Amino acid sequence: MSNEKKWGDLEIAAVGSAVIIMGSLLFYWVLEIESMLELLELAYGSAKLFNNPLVY
Amino acid sequence: MLNSMLGQYRRTIILVVVFLLIAILEVLEVRTTIYGNSLPFFEWMKNSSWLGIIGTTYGSVYATIEAVHLLSMAVIGGTVLATDLRLLGVVLTDIPSETLTRGTHKVFRNALICAIATGIFCAAGVADKVYYMPVFWVKMLALVAGGCFVFLVKQPLLNSMPHSEINPWTIRLLATTSILVWFTVAAAGRWIGFS
Numbered sequence A: 001m002s003n004e005k006k007w008g009d010l011e012i013a014a015v016g017s018a019v020i021i022m023g024s025l026l027f028y029w030v031l032e033i034e035s036m037l038e039l040l041e042l043a044y045g046s047a048k049l050f051n052n053p054l055v056y
Numbered sequence B: 001m002l003n004s005m006l007g008q009y010r011r012t013i014i015l016v017v018v019f020l021l022i023a024i025l026e027v028l029e030v031r032t033t034i035y036g037n038s039l040p041f042f043e044w045m046k047n048s049s050w051l052g053i054i055g056t057t058y059g060s061v062y063a064t065i066e067a068v069h070l071l072s073m074a075v076i077g078g079t080v081l082a083t084d085l086r087l088l089g090v091v092l093t094d095i096p097s098e099t100l101t102r103g104t105h106k107v108f109r110n111a112l113i114c115a116i117a118t119g120i121f122c123a124a125g126v127a128d129k130v131y132y133m134p135v136f137w138v139k140m141l142a143l144v145a146g147g148c149f150v151f152l153v154k155q156p157l158l159n160s161m162p163h164s165e166i167n168p169w170t171i172r173l174l175a176t177t178s179i180l181v182w183f184t185v186a187a188a189g190r191w192i193g194f195s
Helices: A009-044 B002-008 B010-027 B030-037 B039-047 B050-057 B059-087 B097-125 B134-160 B168-193
Strands: none
Touching: A009 B010, A009 B134, A009 B168, B002 B010, B010 B030, B010 B134, B030 B039, B039 B050, B039 B097, B050 B059, B050 B097, B059 B097, B059 B168, B097 B134, B134 B168
16 A cells, blocks of 8 residues: 555645746746847847847 | 545646636637727726826825835735745744744735735826736736635645645745745836836
């Protein structure tokens, strides 16, 4: 017989919603950081990280 | 058999249904339709509602209520950090986490009610401006997600049993998600101010 505790309804709902919310927020903030870096590229024009038309 | 399973996993089933519903509404572009149709409401809030008129006419009233809004947000931030850093085992480790989470939750609930009430007034004064800001909608979405997460999922789980009986990784995940979601609400709120 397994000694591992069976996960209850509340625990599954908590982990599921936490993973979905945290994943969405991390995705949002990573996209914001990427767009900020793109703006910095355009502003200072010396690095080509994502999509800088000033650097070939 | 099916009935007992539905009863046993009620919250999980509701969660799956809610997320499926959100996905279906997104595919059907319901959110875009609601966004487009809500502009008259925002214009009415700014120009015709008494909240908008007071907010745009009396700068001192607006500033005072905004100060209460910021203080409420500070209390929310304080309770969230105290609770979640305690759950992560970083601060206040000499106080039982069950005692701390129950105590801070009452303060958090009252501060959230105050922040929402004053926030509606603050938004009414600049309703035609915030309507066009994506970051305002990000804040509203994070606020709804954070409120549902705390009141329907996190707190019921923490109140249901001694914290030592909950998987420690579940507690860490809940605490980290809570910090991230309220950080997003606060950061988006300040971003509105600088947009």
